[in-house]
Amino acid sequence: MDKRILLMIAIVNAAAISVFFMKKASASHATVTPSFIIDKDKIFVGDSITFTDNTKGAVSWKWEFGDSEPSNKRTGTHTFLDIGKHRVTVTITGGTFGPLVDSSKEILVLEAPKLVVDTVKPVVEAPKVEKKAPAPEAHAKPKPRPHTGGGDDALPTDNGPTEIKH
Secondary structure (H helix, E strand, O other): OOHHHHHHHHHHHHHHHHHHHHHHHHHHHHHOOOOEEEOOOEEEOOOEEEEEEOOOOEEEEEEEOOOOOOEOOOEEEEEOOOOEEEEEEEEEEEOOOOOEEEEEEEEEEEOOOOOOOOOOOOOOOOOOOOOOOOOHHHOOOOOOOOOOOOOOOOOOEOOEOOOOOO
């Protein structure tokens, strides 16, 4: 056979094989759908979001949060220190597919509310209790009880000594 014909057959075969593998790679790439979750879309400065990727076949991740702190974990948390809108993007690579890039919703980072603390404590005065002078009879001698017939428990009176009979 002519060398040119053999060369032509080899080129056609190589092209057919290339097209076959490109279609296969393209088909497997098309069937992979990124699947990731970000738990909040609005937070305050200093608060964190939790991010998780569930893409089937993924073997590596690169998370970008719109600031200078990326992550290469499948799941984790990220704390935002600047107010404003931040777009979270993850690049996922798998064993059978190349890099897929997908962006999530924007994260809105708001200024933390300021707590108003009143440093002036009100002075609370105890109610004034009016002191009353004791009643005059409180200082008088107790009046003796009259003698009622004796017994060991009888009290003496001012009438003189009590005679106890046995």
